[in-house]
Amino acid sequence: MTGAILTPGSRKGAAAMEVAAVKGRSLWDDALRRLLRNKAAVAGMVVLGVLVVLAVVGPHVTPYAYDQINKDDVWLGPLTNGHLIGSDSLGRDLLARLLMGLRVSLAIGLVATFVSLVIGVAWGAVAGYVGGRLDEVMMRIVDILYSLPFIFFVILLMVTFGSNIILIFVAIGAVEWLTMSRIVRGQTLTLKHKEFVEAARAAGLSQGGIIGRHIVPNLLGPVVVYVTLTIPAVILAESFLSFLGLGVQPPMASLGTLIANGAQDMELAPWLLVFPSLVMVVTLMSFNFIGDGLRDAIDPKDR
Amino acid sequence: MFRFIGRRLLVAIPTLFLVITAAFFMMRAAPGSPFDLDRKLSPEIEANVLAKYGMDKPLGQQYADYIGGVVRGDLGPSLKYKDKAVLDILKENYAVSLRLGLSAILIASIMGVSLGVMAALRQNRATDYWVMTVAVLGVCIPTFVTAPLLVLLIASKLGWLPTAGWNDGALANMILPITVLALPQIAIISRLTRAGMIEVLHSNYVRTARAKGLPEHRIVGKHALRAAILPLVSYLGPACAGLITGSLVVEKIFNLPGLGKFFVISALQRDYTVVMGMVIFYAALILVLNLIADLLYAVLDPRVRLV
Numbered sequence: 200m201t202g203a204i205l206t207p208g209s210r211k212g213a214a215a216m217e218v219a220a221v222k223g224r225s226l227w228d229d230a231l232r233r234l235l236r237n238k239a240a241v242a243g244m245v246v247l248g249v250l251v252v253l254a255v256v257g258p259h260v261t262p263y264a265y266d267q268i269n270k271d272d273v274w275l276g277p278l279t280n281g282h283l284i285g286s287d288s289l290g291r292d293l294l295a296r297l298l299m300g301l302r303v304s305l306a307i308g309l310v311a312t313f314v315s316l317v318i319g320v321a322w323g324a325v326a327g328y329v330g331g332r333l334d335e336v337m338m339r340i341v342d343i344l345y346s347l348p349f350i351f352f353v354i355l356l357m358v359t360f361g362s363n364i365i366l367i368f369v370a371i372g373a374v375e376w377l378t379m380s381r382i383v384r385g386q387t388l389t390l391k392h393k394e395f396v397e398a399a400r401a402a403g404l405s406q407g408g409i410i411g412r413h414i415v416p417n418l419l420g421p422v423v424v425y426v427t428l429t430i431p432a433v434i435l436a437e438s439f440l441s442f443l444g445l446g447v448q449p450p451m452a453s454l455g456t457l458i459a460n461g462a463q464d465m466e467l468a469p470w471l472l473v474f475p476s477l478v479m480v481v482t483l484m485s486f487n488f489i490g491d492g493l494r495d496a497i498d499p500k501d502r
Numbered sequence: 503m504f505r506f507i508g509r510r511l512l513v514a515i516p517t518l519f520l521v522i523t524a525a526f527f528m529m530r531a532a533p534g535s536p537f538d539l540d541r542k543l544s545p546e547i548e549a550n551v552l553a554k555y556g557m558d559k560p561l562g563q564q565y566a567d568y569i570g571g572v573v574r575g576d577l578g579p580s581l582k583y584k585d586k587a588v589l590d591i592l593k594e595n596y597a598v599s600l601r602l603g604l605s606a607i608l609i610a611s612i613m614g615v616s617l618g619v620m621a622a623l624r625q626n627r628a629t630d631y632w633v634m635t636v637a638v639l640g641v642c643i644p645t646f647v648t649a650p651l652l653v654l655l656i657a658s659k660l661g662w663l664p665t666a667g668w669n670d671g672a673l674a675n676m677i678l679p680i681t682v683l684a685l686p687q688i689a690i691i692s693r694l695t696r697a698g699m700i701e702v703l704h705s706n707y708v709r710t711a712r713a714k715g716l717p718e719h720r721i722v723g724k725h726a727l728r729a730a731i732l733p734l735v736s737y738l739g740p741a742c743a744g745l746i747t748g749s750l751v752v753e754k755i756f757n758l759p760g761l762g763k764f765f766v767i768s769a770l771q772r773d774y775t776v777v778m779g780m781v782i783f784y785a786a787l788i789l790v791l792n793l794i795a796d797l798l799y800a801v802l803d804p805r806v807r808l809v
Contacts, residue, residue, distance in 0.1 A: 343517050350747045351765070351781050355525060358769045359532040435644055442646045442751060443766050455646070462650035462755065466658055476647040483642040 240492020314372025319379025327387025618695025640689025
């Protein structure tokens with residue numbers, strides 16, 4: 200997502216506002232500049248980049264497979280017998296399981312966030328554009344859903360349909376779209392009446408042109424920020440489910456299942472708890488730093 | 503104001519109805535039944551058991567019966583715990599959850615507001631950075647990481663506190679669970695307070711108060727703080743939801759006799775009535791807390807009028 204807004208292609212939208220300026224810096228140039236000055240955000244991006252590479256490449260290069268049971272290597276501490284960070288009760292290599300778990304958690308974060316993005320933007324934009332009674336009904340539905348204890352419904356969903364990864368995507372995505380739709384609706388409402396939109400209309404730009412060149416690029420900022428903050432929330436939700444035994448099922452691993460298993464055996468093998476926890480915290484932190492940095496960069500008035 | 507409460511309650515009833523309906527049919531759609539045992543029941547016995555709980559009727563009829571029961575305040579018997587009504591299970595176990603939750607939110611509010619104000623008053627200086635770093639950590643470290651790590655370190659290795667159990671609510675047994683529940687809330691509350699405080703300190707009426715020559719502690723403590731903690735009031739609802747989620751984990755890890763523990767177990771055992779009872783309980787709790795938050799907001803902020 201971050202890559203998408205920073206590519207030169209999408210700069211066109213914002214640049215349309217500065218037709219007169221000769222080589223004017225676009226809003227996104229400014230935002231990128233501010234983002235790169237933010238040390239925490241840059242550090243977050245670097246760390247996240249490393250984690251993504253590890254999650255994608257890692258499981259292919261570890262000497263053991265994540266589900267390979269080694270009868271002779273049970274409960275090994277870090278740095279013994281080729282297990283860099285130890286092994287678990289079945290002698291499975293923790294490093295291989297951790298990298299696999301990171302991959303699963305990141306994938307769930309991305310896919311479920313995408314689900315929430317699609318539902319939320321569509322819902323919010325329709326409510327905002329059309330307005331009137333439809334808007335009222337749609338937002339009332341969001342209000343009602345907001346006041347439900349959603350974690351219970353996710354748990355019920357998992358119990359009802361059994362836990363498979365696709366369902367986890369859908370269940371969590373379906374919970375997270377509410378805030379997105381509110382943000383998009385609010386933004387659409389304010390943008391609809393902005394002077395520059397009126398000016399574009401007066402200049403004879405078509406409805407589609409206004410939406411494409413003025414509304415969407417301005418909508419993108421808050422949406423991108425919220426997306427970066429939703430991904431860690433989703434990872435957290437999945438881990439929470441896995442911790443309760445309702446998420447990803449063994450031998451597949453996610454950060455949540457690893458932490459849950461580690462917590463059970465922590466007296467005997469603290470490394471099983473410590474390493475997955477560490478990776479979890481670092482992952483969540485880098486997302487949060489990037490999200491905060493993006494918010495400051497895109498919407499500087501909040502600083 | 504009474505009209506406002508009345509209208510909100512009118513919205514709350516269909517919401518609760520929606521919750522009950524959704525939970526009822528989801529629970530029934532789940533494969534398996536509460537009477538599945540390792541040994542297969544003979545068909546005659548199974549029919550008898552089903553008839554005893556009215557589960558031999560068509561699903562629509564059962565739904566109508568259940569709704570009728572809820573309206574009369576009867577949540578039915580538990581299907582797994584013999585001779586126990588759902589209401590009794592709720593009554594016997596809510597106190598532990600409530601005590602933990604309330605203590606956590608109280609401690610989190612006090613600590614969070616103090617830290618937030620400290621950070622705001624020393625904006626962009628060392629204190630501010632420390633507080634905000636701790637706040638980021640608090641948001642990023644989930645309860646299911648802090649809980650086992652704290653148990654491992656403080657209870658197992660150092661032996662300062664008991665590792666688990668309730669022990670009739672002894673203080674030593676409550677410290678770790680409350681800490682775990684409060685930490686993420688402290689983080690969020692201190693961030694909210696800091697942001698609110700910084701904004702308010704730049705407002706015109708604070709400048710007026712300064713110009714009048716009021717002492718700093720009165721400006722901060724009386725004029726600024728009151729406006730700065732407004733966002734906290736609207737955070738009350740989400741905070742409660744967070745505490746409930748947290749309590750599911752905390753009660754499991756510390757093996758506490760609270761409600762959270764029952765929910766997951768009952769859902770897995772298909773104890774329909776207990777699951778339904780808990781969903782209703784928590785939904786009602788969240789609705790009431792949101793209502794209280796809105797009322798408080800109006801009391802604290804004279805600009806808000808309830809209509």
